[in-house]
Amino acid sequence: MMQKNELVKVKIEDIGVGGEGIGKVDGYTLFIKDTIIGDVVEAKVMKAKKNYGYARLMNVLTPSEDRVEEVVCPMARKCGGCQIQEMKYPAQLAFKESKVRGNLERIGEVPGELLDQIMHPIVGMDGEGMQPFRYRNKAQFPIGTDKDGRVTAGFYAGRTHSIIGNTDCVLGVEVNEEILNCILDFMEEFEIPAYDEVKHKGLVRHVLLRYGFKTDEIMVCLVINGKTIPHCHDLVGRLRQIPGMTSITLSSNTAKTNVIMGDTIRLLWGQEFITDYIGEIKYQISPLSFYQVNPVQTEKLYGLALDYAGLTGNETVWDLYCGIGTISLFLAKKAKQVYGVEIIPQAIDDAKNNAKINNITNAEFYVGKAEEVLPEYYKEYEKTHNGETAHADVIVVDPPRKGCEESLLQTIVDMQPEKVVYVSCDSATLARDVKFLRAKGYELKDVTPVDQFPHTVHVETVVLLSKGEVDSKKIRVEFSLEDMDMSEFQDGATYPQIKEYVLEHTGLKVSNLYISQIKRKCGIGVGKNYNLPKSEDSRQPQCPPEKEKAIREAFKYFGMI
């Protein structure tokens, strides 16, 4: 075990979830902030536990060859928003790719040989060797007072309430700085106080900025500890001079809370939303809407999801955790019907509205928890359709970091879609869920990481799973729609009628397969290939005697025998 204040020399081998470099000294693990893979550093142990500890970087003894010569944002270390800005971009991508692969192997128990075949290189931002900045379409700056008593905008210094002034975050668009300076000058001039988190006093708390990359529309929303802002007309007059200004609003948040936005939005000028596009789909984005922050990479991510879904226009698709329907609407253009499920009612309102403005009529949206809505729909469908299971061709999930609940994954398996497309922002929970789906017979077919958040440790991944030998206990029966038995139209009762009769009179559930087997036995014609196995080695389950008896009773009742 290390001792506090001990000076150690460490080679950094990995990056932790919080962005700290990780190195080992005689088997003892140390986490050291502001280091990157390949650095050899001198560090001082600050906190020592039994098997691991935290150390402070004292000197970079030998810099990693992946270190950038000059860090673009001088605030990067203090701010903590960009954990790996000191790493060259290609090295960031390599790190993220190996993180996804490592989690799939370790947590997901996906064999390395399989990943060699199905995992594609990470999709980074364009430009070989470039350092991608200015990719975020959304920024939220806290407003406070600096030590000289001047109003300032910036970010909170780690674990404190004090704001370090920085009006130009290099991940955001350049116009943000002009807007913030305009607001700060206005506040200075009219002596409008910034909010003080500790005293719960003052007025202006945060400024939310959004920018439409395809439309150049700008949104400004001031979050205030009150209902109005004095000299509001003056502020609006200044802000609307900025080219692209489209929406100026106030959000009232008078609660003593860390939550940034208040519940109500008041329009000051323009309209309450800005418009932007992902691909050809138009989205109206209001201050409270969830919208992906990196539109360039989002288009690539959704393009992959669409590609993996392999739609031809005949499919029924579920988009679970659909937010404002971004993926749903992307897929709706190529599917027969899309159902979206999302927990936040406001997001579903946005989704419905977005469907409307794009003239999309084959997308329906439900508010609720995916793990409740889908299983309930499945059970209800079975009840009202005589034991038939609800059908889905493709199920897309894009859950938050914690991944999907097991009950939801089980319902997905029960529904047996041909394809499951999993979009994930946490490869550890993705790996856990992939393990579950593979154990239930789904095959992992493709894995592609996408870098949505350059300079941070986060990485998105999209994977495709296909229906394989689902549930090894059941024997696979293959048949297609073309083989469907049409003879029922000549022979008295339909399959659902027979099923209903059997269920009502005996409480037994019988399948189409069993009905067709007994029809054959009774010499009632069935379609030529109906339920005959396609491959030589397929074996069909045989109808048990009590079900045969019940089916024969139904045939008698319908005058078929």
Ligand SMILES: C[S@@+](CC[C@H](N)C(=O)[O-])C[C@H]1O[C@@H](n2cnc3c(N)ncnc32)[C@H](O)[C@@H]1O
């Ligand atoms: C990673 S976002 C994906 C949103 C959307 N697919 C997109 O790309 O814009 C996850 C979404 O899941 C929603 N959510 C969280 N828990 C949920 C649950 N249990 N059931 C349904 N939606 C949930 C969140 O509100 C959020 O909109």
